[in-house]
Amino acid sequence: MTLGAERRLGDQIARELYRDPDYLDDPVLQEYVEGIWQQLIQAARQRGELTPDQDERFAWQVLLGKDRQVNAFALPGGYMGVYLGLIAIVANRDELASVLGHELSHITQRHISRMMSKDSQQTPLLVAALILAALAASKSPDAASALVVGGQALTVQNQLKFSRDMEREADRVGYGVMTQAGFDGQGFVTMFDKLQQASRLNDNGAYPYLRSHPLTTERIADMQARQELRPGSKLAVPTTLEHALIMARARAISADNIELQRQRQAEPDGAAFRQQPPVRQAQALYGAALASMQLRDWQKARDAVNRLQPLVQSSPEALRLQRLLVAELDLATGKPATAAALPMGAGVRRPELLLGTQGRLALGGVDQAEQTAEALQTWVTVHPHDGTAWQWLSRAWGAAGKPLRGLRAEAEAQVAHFDYSGAMDRFKAAQDMVRRGGSAAADHVEASIIDARTREVASLLREQAAQR
Numbered sequence: 001m002t003l004g005a006e007r008r009l010g011d012q013i014a015r016e017l018y019r020d021p022d023y024l025d026d027p028v029l030q031e032y033v034e035g036i037w038q039q040l041i042q043a044a045r046q047r048g049e050l051t052p053d054q055d056e057r058f059a060w061q062v063l064l065g066k067d068r069q070v071n072a073f074a075l076p077g078g079y080m081g082v083y084l085g086l087i088a089i090v091a092n093r094d095e096l097a098s099v100l101g102h103e104l105s106h107i108t109q110r111h112i113s114r115m116m117s118k119d120s121q122q123t124p125l126l127v128a129a130l131i132l133a134a135l136a137a138s139k140s141p142d143a144a145s146a147l148v149v150g151g152q153a154l155t156v157q158n159q160l161k162f163s164r165d166m167e168r169e170a171d172r173v174g175y176g177v178m179t180q181a182g183f184d185g186q187g188f189v190t191m192f193d194k195l196q197q198a199s200r201l202n203d204n205g206a207y208p209y210l211r212s213h214p215l216t217t218e219r220i221a222d223m224q225a226r227q228e229l230r231p232g233s234k235l236a237v238p239t240t241l242e243h244a245l246i247m248a249r250a251r252a253i254s255a256d257n258i259e260l261q262r263q264r265q266a267e268p269d270g271a272a273f274r275q276q277p278p279v280r281q282a283q284a285l286y287g288a289a290l291a292s293m294q295l296r297d298w299q300k301a302r303d304a305v306n307r308l309q310p311l312v313q314s315s316p317e318a319l320r321l322q323r324l325l326v327a328e329l330d331l332a333t334g335k336p337a338t339a340a341a342l343p344m345g346a347g348v349r350r351p352e353l354l355l356g357t358q359g360r361l362a363l364g365g366v367d368q369a370e371q372t373a374e375a376l377q378t379w380v381t382v383h384p385h386d387g388t389a390w391q392w393l394s395r396a397w398g399a400a401g402k403p404l405r406g407l408r409a410e411a412e413a414q415v416a417h418f419d420y421s422g423a424m425d426r427f428k429a430a431q432d433m434v435r436r437g438g439s440a441a442a443d444h445v446e447a448s449i450i451d452a453r454t455r456e457v458a459s460l461l462r463e464q465a466a467q468r
Ligand SMILES: [Zn+2]
Pocket: 102, 103, 106, 162, 167, 170, 212, 213
């Protein structure tokens, strides 16, 4: 399978994942995971594991899923899926980097295409359906693992398992990449310990990662031997304040029932809370604030955020997360000024940009909307695949009284998630708007961009159809 073919397959799978109600673009969690992912990619480049060809052709994109289960999976074409359940249990960045580094190595070592070409009879569409079915099956372990696709009965779990040799290679290469990236190799060992404990509890249902990555004594021994060669390597890496809050965020957002949210909300009121170290207290308060927001218990959320404030002063990263949380809470309670005051100039970070956009649009005003649109426009020029940013840009242009630009941004949001027919609908609506005349017709630059993009996307749509 060529890199190009694998990428097209990956795009097809990503397109379905973007549509899945479980897909989540939480800017704070996305930025955190992507930060680690990019560090690993950089290290893989330096080590020559990631070839310039792969670098150029693959997507290198992380997609988050709201699921509470512990799982992460490499997908064809350089995509990487991560469930919030994994983020919720890793005690530090190094543990998360060990899993992502292992998965990244499945991609760079071309394990996916090697696995696929075992059965060259399968069409890309069938393979895409197979992978999506395997993902769905991993979410509900009781679901039948045999699935009928295109008239063929396929045993999903067995088809998508990497071989033992591939797993060994992903461990070895992943360890090299993550330590080169500056992460502590001890994260690999403690992550294995964590997975081993989970498998001893025989509760693999919550850990689909264990089913696709069975822990053999050989894998564990290999890793311990590798780590023992490093001086001063025995100490477990502590949980930083920032990481503790990220774990709490993943837990709160993935909590899918009210009972769990109530438990999180009540945690800082329990007797055990006072005995906890400050990092754990901060974690409980951040989680309680988010749980209270989901329960729409605004007073409780406010209390938790206020109690959190003195605990995060020692860490600029944790303080930033607390401030973003205050802006979120204020926005939810009809006080958009806090979010609106977030920076949006050069060097802006994505969570500030997107939350700030919501604040400024909620405040209203055409000039404000226009400035916001300009900031977002600059962002999408650098990040054209950021569908969420395109979506907000569409609203910002609408609020600034430029509906033609709004329509085009909405079309681009669909393109970013590979929904070319959805994009064509919007491009055609935009062309109609120009034909009707008025102010839209006067925007000549935008009108000609729309014509050019309509032709490009029409050809992408034909290509997509031809693959079926
Ligand atoms: Zn693996």
